[in-house]
Amino acid sequence: MSERSPSPGPTRTVDSTGVVSVVPAGVGYEVDADRRRRVISESPAHVVRCFAEIWAARELLFMLVVRDIKVRYRATTLGILWAFITPLLTIIIYSLFFGVLGRMGTEGVPYPVFLFAALLIWGYFDSSVSRASNALISSGALVSRVYFPRQVLPVANVISPLVDLFFGLLILLAMLLIYRIVPGTAILLLPAYFLLAMAGAIGVGLAASVLNGLYRDVRHFMPVLMRLWFFSSPIIYPVELVPEAWRPLYAVNPMVTVCGGFRSALLGTPPPTVVMIGISTAVTAALLVGGVLIFRSHEETVTDFI
Amino acid sequence: MSQPIITVEKLGKSYRLEAKRGGDHVLASRLVGAMKRVFTQQRTRDTIWALRDVSFEVNPGEAVGIVGANGAGKSTLLKIIARLTRPTAGRLAVRGRIGSMLDFGVGFHPELTGRENVLLSGVILGMRRAEIRRKFDEIVGFSGIERFLDEPVKHYSSGMRMRLAFSIMVTLEPEILLIDEIMGVGDESFRQRSTQRMKQLIESGRTVLFVSHNQRAVADLCNWTMQLEKGRIDRMGATAKVVQEYIEQQVELERPMAKGHAEMAPNPSQAMVLRAVTILDEHGHVAEQVEFSRPFRVRIGYDINEPVTGVHVFCRVETADGLTVLGSGDADCEPGRLAERSPGGYTAEFEVPGGLLEANLYRISISMGRPFRKLIERQHGVVYFSLVDESSVRRSWYEQKRPGIIGHEYVWRYHDADPWAPAG
Incomplete structure (x- = not known):
């Protein structure tokens, strides 16, 4: 699909009645039955094209994100307040169970802020992946009636939770003030950890969304996977809980570096080692590329199942 | 190109x-x-x-x-x-x-x-x-x-x-x-x-x-x-040809298309019964297709089984997809037909002048009874027939069917030397 653009330059046609129609250059596409088999052999081109198409459809992406955000808080009485209430309640509950009752080690930081520094970015990752995995199915009517680059749907669902992340950051700032914690220069690495989380979410979200269309089993499996992922990431417990020798293996889960990284950047706890960052980054890159390729090889077939 | x-x-x-x-x-x-x-x-x-x-x-x-x-x-x-x-x-x-x-x-x-x-x-x-x-x-x-x-x-x-x-x-x-x-x-x-x-x-x-x-x-x-x-x-x-053939095919699917001539069984229990409808060309031959510029006749045969008064036979000529192009009844120009009629077999026919209808597939629908009072029998698509264009001048260079349902070769006049001359 649109692998090669069949018209190199604009085609200008004048028909018998003198009507002029100009077809712009590079517009159009070719489809053939064998395209799917070529996704792997032409994978670098597919990864580039996948994101080029998103860029070309950025207005659509923007509109979908805006729709998502508007719809989420419209028709609720408390509206945008929910963006504050949900994380606050979560902090209280988790702090009670794991901090007060569980006496979890916190690398010398008060438990609520220790928890929330990691929970914040995990929450973003979790809701991105969960929403993205349903993106194609829940827009089934749209997908089966009008063509647009399909990857826009899951990707929009990775962008719209940024609103909640933003409000979460406000809460976190307030907590830092309350606990009189001043982040050091490590905070400069915060965007890098965030990008790691976002890239991972896009990769997993793309794959999950298209597999969810083909096998509805994914819908049942995703919540379990995310819960497992939650407990295998240092959110309610510190990284120190895992013996040092095992940490490189531990970092195969990129959320280990992301959550640990967020904590170190904001609270000054020990940062992830270079080895861990390297491993996590490599795994994230693999997730991203793998997600794109899985998505590309099934995106045309999946519409028959939605 | x-x-x-x-x-x-x-x-x-x-x-x-x-x-x-x-x-x-x-x-x-x-x-x-x-x-x-x-x-x-x-x-x-x-x-x-x-x-x-x-x-x-x-x-x-x-x-x-x-x-x-x-x-x-x-x-x-x-x-x-x-x-x-x-x-x-x-x-x-x-x-x-x-x-x-x-x-x-x-x-x-x-x-x-x-x-x-x-x-x-x-x-x-x-x-x-x-x-x-x-x-x-x-x-x-x-x-x-x-x-x-x-x-x-x-x-x-x-x-x-x-x-x-x-x-x-x-x-x-x-x-x-x-x-x-x-x-x-x-x-x-x-x-x-x-x-x-x-x-x-x-x-x-x-x-x-x-x-x-x-x-x-x-x-x-x-x-x-x-x-x-x-x-x-x-x-x-x-388009005209494909659509035409498609319509014909669909009509055939519904029930076999009677072309040119159709006969129905007698039914003594009904006061009036349609028995036959025939399309005749100008020479009086049963015809499935007629040159559009030539006249054709529709002949309707029916039985009257008990004495009736004020009844007529009404015929519609319709395109195959159901548009009525003309309708006429047998008492239209002879009100005497509305008087009491005794049982027996009757035949009536009318002529459609040549060049009135465009080449197309047409069908005949018949209704019988007292006008606007009592319908005794109505049958749609009793007979199908085609008007064809094989002789007009335009046919010699123009393959497709003309749009419209009125068929006629119109006379064009030319004033090429003086384009803005007043008409006449």
């Missing part, structure tokens, strides 16, 4: 039958299926081809009609061209932006207002936001729902929703337009405006693929037409 804007080569699309494959998209049954195939060497699968070996080319600016029965593959073809589903076989090349009007209100979100939905839906359909803003007033004006623009769409009536959706779609300006049977929207005035607008779009030089059951709409709008039959192209060519 430039290259075709759409090239379709041996396109095919198969679906596996859901019942047979036992939910193939469920991983478990797929594994089981794979094992079965390994052990039983069974390779045959129950597939149906919704589309098979379809090849054609469309040149820029052409309007192409697609007709065919339900399930013939019309919508599948449009869906493949619109990239909504993947072909199982073959190749497709499209050289232009596509706008598809396959459905209404795609992308409308019930919680968003009409205004927000116009923006969203426009972007989904491929417009730039700046473009939508520029055309916003036009869109809203066309839809005629200005007052409700800031209400959530969930409070709209279905008619309002469709009008708004349609208004967005007709402002699209793609090079290629795919239209799937959407003329029946809204009230009469809106329908007329939308049909008008479709014609404008087609006449503005856009390439159009147009799926329709409404054959007259196809005949009006399309340069050429293809008929799909069980996923394959059955006929392809001049």
Whole structure:
């Protein structure tokens, strides 16, 4: 699909009645039955094209994100307040169970802020992946009636939770003030950890969304996977809980570096080692590329199942 | 001549039958299926081809009609061209932006207002936001729902929703337009405006693929037409010819078409019974087809089984798709026929002058009874016959059927030396 653009330059046609129609250059596409088999052999081109198409459809992406955000808080009485209430309640509950009752080690930081520094970015990752995995199915009517680059749907669902992340950051700032914690220069690495989380979410979200269309089993499996992922990431417990020798293996889960990284950047706890960052980054890159390729090889077939 | 804007080569699309494959998209049954195939060497699968070996080319600016029965593959073809589903076989090349009007209100979100939905839906359909803003007033004006623009769409009536959706779609300006049977929207005035607008779009030089059951709409709008039959192209060519043959075929499917002459059984229990209808040419021969410039006669035979008063026999000449082109009763110019008539066999005929009707397939429908009081018998499509054009001058260079139903060779006068001379 649109692998090669069949018209190199604009085609200008004048028909018998003198009507002029100009077809712009590079517009159009070719489809053939064998395209799917070529996704792997032409994978670098597919990864580039996948994101080029998103860029070309950025207005659509923007509109979908805006729709998502508007719809989420419209028709609720408390509206945008929910963006504050949900994380606050979560902090209280988790702090009670794991901090007060569980006496979890916190690398010398008060438990609520220790928890929330990691929970914040995990929450973003979790809701991105969960929403993205349903993106194609829940827009089934749209997908089966009008063509647009399909990857826009899951990707929009990775962008719209940024609103909640933003409000979460406000809460976190307030907590830092309350606990009189001043982040050091490590905070400069915060965007890098965030990008790691976002890239991972896009990769997993793309794959999950298209597999969810083909096998509805994914819908049942995703919540379990995310819960497992939650407990295998240092959110309610510190990284120190895992013996040092095992940490490189531990970092195969990129959320280990992301959550640990967020904590170190904001609270000054020990940062992830270079080895861990390297491993996590490599795994994230693999997730991203793998997600794109899985998505590309099934995106045309999946519409028959939605 | 430039290259075709759409090239379709041996396109095919198969679906596996859901019942047979036992939910193939469920991983478990797929594994089981794979094992079965390994052990039983069974390779045959129950597939149906919704589309098979379809090849054609469309040149820029052409309007192409697609007709065919339900399930013939019309919508599948449009869906493949619109990239909504993947072909199982073959190749497709499209050289232009596509706008598809396959459905209404795609992308409308019930919680968003009409205004927000116009923006969203426009972007989904491929417009730039700046473009939508520029055309916003036009869109809203066309839809005629200005007052409700800031209400959530969930409070709209279905008619309002469709009008708004349609208004967005007709402002699209793609090079290629795919239209799937959407003329029946809204009230009469809106329908007329939308049909008008479709014609404008087609006449503005856009390439159009147009799926329709409404054959007259196809005949009006399309340069050429293809008929799909069980996923394959059955006929392809001049619209009038293909549509004509398609209509004939459909009539045949309903019941065998009596051509030129039909007889019915007697029925003594009914006061009046139609017995025979015959088409005769000017020489008095039974005719299935008549040259359109020559006169023909319709002869109606019927029985009267008990004394009746005030009855007539009324004959309609209709096109094969049901448009009445003329109607006449046997008492029209002889009121004496309305007097009491005794039982017996009767025959009446009337003549239609040559050159009155355009070449086409026609049918005869008969009703009998007391005008506006009591219907005794009515039969549609008793007999079919064709008027053909094999002798007119225009025929010598013009292959297609002329539009319209009035057939006549009109006399043109020429004043080429003095173009602005007053008539006469």
